[in-house]
Amino acid sequence: MVKKRKTASKLAIKQAFTRLIHEKGFESLTVMEIAREAGINRGTFYTHYIDKYDLMEKLEMETIEDLKKILLRPNEGDVNDPLELIPYPLILEALVYVKKDFDFVSAIAGPGGDRHFVSRIKGILSELIESKINQSTSLEFKKENLPEDYALEILLSSIVAIILLWIKKGGVESPEDIATMVHKARQISPYELLI
Structure with a gap:
C-alpha cells in the first residue's frame, strides 16, 4: 500500500x-x-x-536512460550498410516511447524546459553512430575537406531537427511517419531538396 x-x-x-x-x-x-x-x-x-532541480534531473535521466536502452541495443542489421547507422526499428521504438510520454518530453525539450536535453539526445545518437562505425569493417566518415566531427554534426543535426520539429508541432504525425522521414533524410542531401 x-x-x-x-x-x-x-x-x-x-x-x-x-x-x-x-x-x-x-x-x-x-x-x-x-x-x-x-x-x-x-x-x-x-x-x-531535494528540490526542483533534483526533480528535473531524475525525471530527465529516467527518460535518457530509457532511450539509451532502446537506441544502443544491438541490432541485427548489416553493420557495413550506412543506412543502418541509425536503424529504422530502433528510431521507431524510441519515437513510440517519446509519444507515450509526449507531454513530459515536449515540456523539457521546449523553450521553458532544459536547454541541455537536446544535447543529451544528440549524445545518445552520437554514441549509436560511433558504435556502429566501430563495429563496421568498411564504414568511416571520408568526405574531402570535411572533418569527421563536422560530418557527424551534419548527420546528427538533421535527425535531431526532424524530431524537434515533430515535438514542436505537437506530435501530430505518427512515430512511423517521423521514423520514415529520419530514414529518408539520411539519403538526401540539402541540395537535392531544392531540385
Whole structure:
C-alpha cells in the first residue's frame, strides 16, 4: 500500500511539473507550486526530491536512460550498410516511447524546459553512430575537406531537427511517419531538396 502511494505521489508530481513547465517554464516555478498543482504537501514532495532541480534531473535521466536502452541495443542489421547507422526499428521504438510520454518530453525539450536535453539526445545518437562505425569493417566518415566531427554534426543535426520539429508541432504525425522521414533524410542531401 505504501509503495502504491509513493508511486501515485511521484506520478502526480511529474504531471504537475510537466503542466507547470508548459505554462510558465522551469525557471519560474517553485516547489510550492508543484506541490499545490500535484495536490500534495511540500513534505511529500521532499520525501522524493531535494528540490526542483533534483526533480528535473531524475525525471530527465529516467527518460535518457530509457532511450539509451532502446537506441544502443544491438541490432541485427548489416553493420557495413550506412543506412543502418541509425536503424529504422530502433528510431521507431524510441519515437513510440517519446509519444507515450509526449507531454513530459515536449515540456523539457521546449523553450521553458532544459536547454541541455537536446544535447543529451544528440549524445545518445552520437554514441549509436560511433558504435556502429566501430563495429563496421568498411564504414568511416571520408568526405574531402570535411572533418569527421563536422560530418557527424551534419548527420546528427538533421535527425535531431526532424524530431524537434515533430515535438514542436505537437506530435501530430505518427512515430512511423517521423521514423520514415529520419530514414529518408539520411539519403538526401540539402541540395537535392531544392531540385
